[in-house]
Amino acid sequence: MAILVTGGAGYIGSHMVLELLDAGEQVVVLDNLSTGFRWAVPPAATLVVGDVGDQDLVRALVRKHGIDAIIHFAGSIVVPDSVADPLGYYLNNTVKSRALIEIAVATGVKHFIFSSTAAVYGNPKQLPVSETAELSPMSPYGSSKLMTEIMLKDAGIAHPLSWVALRYFNVAGADPQGRSGQSTPRATHLIKVACEAARGKRNGMEVFGTDYPTPDGTCVRDYIHVTDLVRAHMCALAYLRKGGKSDIFNCGYSKGYSVLEVIEAVKRAAGSDFPVKLSDRRAGDPAAIVAASAKIRDTLGWVPVHDDLDGIVTQALAWEASLERLKAAS
Numbered sequence: 001m002a003i004l005v006t007g008g009a010g011y012i013g014s015h016m017v018l019e020l021l022d023a024g025e026q027v028v029v030l031d032n033l034s035t036g037f038r039w040a041v042p043p044a045a046t047l048v049v050g051d052v053g054d055q056d057l058v059r060a061l062v063r064k065h066g067i068d069a070i071i072h073f074a075g076s077i078v079v080p081d082s083v084a085d086p087l088g089y090y091l092n093n094t095v096k097s098r099a100l101i102e103i104a105v106a107t108g109v110k111h112f113i114f115s116s117t118a119a120v121y122g123n124p125k126q127l128p129v130s131e132t133a134e135l136s137p138m139s140p141y142g143s144s145k146l147m148t149e150i151m152l153k154d155a156g157i158a159h160p161l162s163w164v165a166l167r168y169f170n171v172a173g174a175d176p177q178g179r180s181g182q183s184t185p186r187a188t189h190l191i192k193v194a195c196e197a198a199r200g201k202r203n204g205m206e207v208f209g210t211d212y213p214t215p216d217g218t219c220v221r222d223y224i225h226v227t228d229l230v231r232a233h234m235c236a237l238a239y240l241r242k243g244g245k246s247d248i249f250n251c252g253y254s255k256g257y258s259v260l261e262v263i264e265a266v267k268r269a270a271g272s273d274f275p276v277k278l279s280d281r282r283a284g285d286p287a288a289i290v291a292a293s294a295k296i297r298d299t300l301g302w303v304p305v306h307d308d309l310d311g312i313v314t315q316a317l318a319w320e321a322s323l324e325r326l327k328a329a330s
Helices: 011-022 055-065 079-084 086-106 140-158 190-198 226-241 259-270 294-300 309-329
Strands: 002-006 027-031 046-049 067-072 111-117 162-168 170-172 205-208 223-225 247-251 276-279
Touching (some): 002 055, 011 027, 011 226, 046 055, 055 086, 067 086, 079 086, 086 140, 111 140, 140 162, 162 226, 170 190, 170 226, 170 309, 190 205, 190 259, 190 309, 205 259, 223 309, 226 247, 226 294, 247 294, 259 309
Parallel strands (some): 027 046, 067 111, 111 162, 162 247, 170 223, 205 276
């Protein structure tokens, strides 16, 4: 039996593939390479270049490789872009996920793990925010992911498909062994942008919003190391294989850092300074969001090992240096 990883050539997906291979799993990657990279998929995995919404292709892959579990990362993830192009986000994140779920049901795939987001909470009334909090997304990105959660829940009631939705908080860092990291050009992730500025790849960076009701006026987020995140997926897979009931879990450390605190951590780790422009708020950004993570720890047995902001930014900086070497060698 094999596991299908959609979006497995991207940032989080490529780390998931490495984790699965390290555990001895057979892995098939489906990625259209719009933001992912062929080189990010290890030779031990089977890479198929195609669209997750192509039902004939997905059906053929399930049958050919004996897929019994799908881990679904493929999708669009930039909040401001979703505000500007809501229909594009609903197509890529919701309509295509619906197509994938339909084929999973039709072909008898047993387990489905979905890459959801803390954006489903919007601007939570209480922190840390738990899985039972009110769902009030502030952007089409958050809404598109919430719609997929709803479809999974309903499909799981009607059909023998067990699933877990993992609501990510802010993902950062790189593989500790240096095998993968955030590589997307023009990425918008805060730590990625700050690391590029520290390495001289950008002429500084912008901070969007300094008048939020937070200690220093900038947004506060819960940053989770990408390796801890993919290990949460491994815990979810083991849980489902043992007969665990379908459920939703937060993926975060229950600890928040402001934008300015993150920038200072990057400057400290890099030993360099760079210009920071203070700008107006962006649409769709909540003031603060921090995970309540007791449920995933207690139910799935997830134990994070990289819960350290300085360590996260140090590994992210090391990955930026690796990218520079790869570019120079090509």
